[in-house]
Amino acid sequence: IYQLPITSRLYLEPRVGLGWSAQAVAADAVRSGFTAGEGTLRLRYRLTKKANIYTALVHERLLGGTRRLVRDQGDAVQSTVVAIGFGFSL
Numbered sequence: 001i002y003q004l005p006i007t008s009r010l011y012l013e014p015r016v017g018l019g020w021s022a023q024a025v026a027a028d029a030v031r032s033g034f035t036a037g038e039g040t041l042r043l044r045y046r047l048t049k050k051a052n053i054y055t056a057l058v059h060e061r062l063l064g065g066t067r068r069l070v071r072d073q074g075d076a077v078q079s080t081v082v083a084i085g086f087g088f089s090l
Contacts, residue, residue: 003044013054015040024065029073031065050090056083 004012019036042056061078062070071077 009046011044011046013040013042013044015042019063021066029066029070029075031069033065034063035066036060036062044087051086051088053086054084056085057081058083 001013001015004014006012015038017036017038017040018034019038021030021032021035024031038058038060040056040058042054044052044054046052057080059078059080061067067077
């Protein structure tokens with residue numbers, strides 16, 4: 001996670017994730033190897049030192065054998081969603 005400060009309370013956080021499985025799990029529609037990639041762009045606003053709110057744009061795409069398996073089943077192989085949340089630290 002990388003934070004780019006926009007102001008003293010507002011941050012832009014680009015995130016990238018990659019999923020991998022050591023073995024195929026047919027019940028979960030997962031094949032071995034790289035399974036999914038995810039890119040997120042989160043805008044976080046610090047309310048207090050320990051509390052914040054955020055909104056995010058998340059794009060996920062299935063990869064490799066998992067993508068082929070899910071596509072053959074007629075399900076979606078990618079999705080884009082908007083998320084809104086609240087976070088805090090202890």
